[in-house]
Amino acid sequence: MPLMLTLAAFLCAAEPTPVPKAVAVPASEDTPAALKKIPAYPQTVAVMKDVAYLGGTRKEKADIYSPLDHDKSKPLPGIIVIHGGGFNDGDKARGRELNISENLTLKGYVCMSINYKLRRTQGQVTWPQSVYDAKAAVRYLRKEAANLGIDPERIGVIGCSAGCNLSMMLATTGAADGFDAIKGEPYQEVSARVACAIGFYGAVDLMNYHDMKMFAKTREEAPELYKKGSPITYLDAKDPPMLLVHGTADVTVPLSQSETYLKIAKEKGAPCVLEVIPDAPHTFDLQPKQRDLRPLVTGFFDLHLKGKQPK
Numbered sequence: 094m095p096l097m098l099t100l101a102a103f104l105c106a107a108e109p110t111p112v113p114k115a116v117a118v119p120a121s122e123d124t125p126a127a128l129k130k131i132p133a134y135p136q137t138v139a140v141m142k143d144v145a146y147l148g149g150t151r152k153e154k155a156d157i158y159s160p161l162d163h164d165k166s167k168p169l170p171g172i173i174v175i176h177g178g179g180f181n182d183g184d185k186a187r188g189r190e191l192n193i194s195e196n197l198t199l200k201g202y203v204c205m206s207i208n209y210k211l212r213r214t215q216g217q218v219t220w221p222q223s224v225y226d227a228k229a230a231v232r233y234l235r236k237e238a239a240n241l242g243i244d245p246e247r248i249g250v251i252g253c254s255a256g257c258n259l260s261m262m263l264a265t266t267g268a269a270d271g272f273d274a275i276k277g278e279p280y281q282e283v284s285a286r287v288a289c290a291i292g293f294y295g296a297v298d299l300m301n302y303h304d305m306k307m308f309a310k311t312r313e314e315a316p317e318l319y320k321k322g323s324p325i326t327y328l329d330a331k332d333p334p335m336l337l338v339h340g341t342a343d344v345t346v347p348l349s350q351s352e353t354y355l356k357i358a359k360e361k362g363a364p365c366v367l368e369v370i371p372d373a374p375h376t377f378d379l380q381p382k383q384r385d386l387r388p389l390v391t392g393f394f395d396l397h398l399k400g401k402q403p404k
Contacts, residue, residue, distance in 0.1 A: 132186035165242030170398035177254025192378035232280035257295020261324035264290035330362035340373025
């Protein structure tokens with residue numbers, strides 16, 4: 094064999110086979126939670142992770158946060174934290190939900206951040222199961238109040254984006270609206286009412302939003318379904334106090350959604366206020382760059398769950 098061919102053969106044999114580089118899977122609205130970042134739970138509070146609040150057959154779990162020095166013989170108010178993600182994505186332990194849960198727990202609350210039924214496949218219908226799950230979370234917290242050191246009469250809810258919709262559904266719907274006394278759902282003997290609710294930048298008027306995958310039908314095909322999924326449908330003077338927070342730079346859920354909610358709430362005599370955050374986009378926690386919202390949020394919960402007047 095000629096020298097040059099021999100040398101070429103040697104070099105080819107000696108060169109290692111290239112190993113393809115791992116490509117990071119982008120975190121999108123439909124990326125399964127298992128492919129996303131491992132949550133970094135705070136060390137400043139105690140966290141019970143992956144509590145099976147819906148029963149053993151459901152994969153959706155909850156994380157329950159308590160102050161490190163919590164004396165369960167002295168019950169604290171409880172707060173349900175509901176994540177966003179367009180009803181298709183999101184997780185109880187994303188950065189925003191960790192921020193909300195930690196900050197509120199440090200202010201003397203027991204927080205329960207939940208996962209709920211999400212749409213994962215084309216044509217999958219996940220509504221109203223998501224509403225049932227949110228109500229089950231309230232029932233679970235009330236049912237386990239003594240074990241968790243919670244006052245069952247002082248339970249509030251906070252949610253962002255899709256979680257805002259669910260939070261307002263908890264605040265506005267009752268037994269007559271068809272989301273309670275559901276066969277097969279857990280803890281039906283326990284009340285799902287909340288004492289107050291906060292919603293960040295959520296779609297609350299679905300007929301004037303866009304078609305929702307969770308229904309697997311368009312607004313034109315099923316207008317009554319979209320009305321039933323809109324908290325504005327149920328507003329009345331018997332509702333608990335509600336706070337909406339929305340940014341002027343939100344291009345995902347327009348500010349008009351919260352403005353419409355406030356307008357109808359006033360017409361119906363429902364107790365609701367709207368806090369508009371100039372230049373804030375869609376998706377922010379309690380500490381966006383525009384403004385520290387912790388005093389606003391904790392002040393609202395302190396007033397309605399602890400009876401403390403704002404300073």
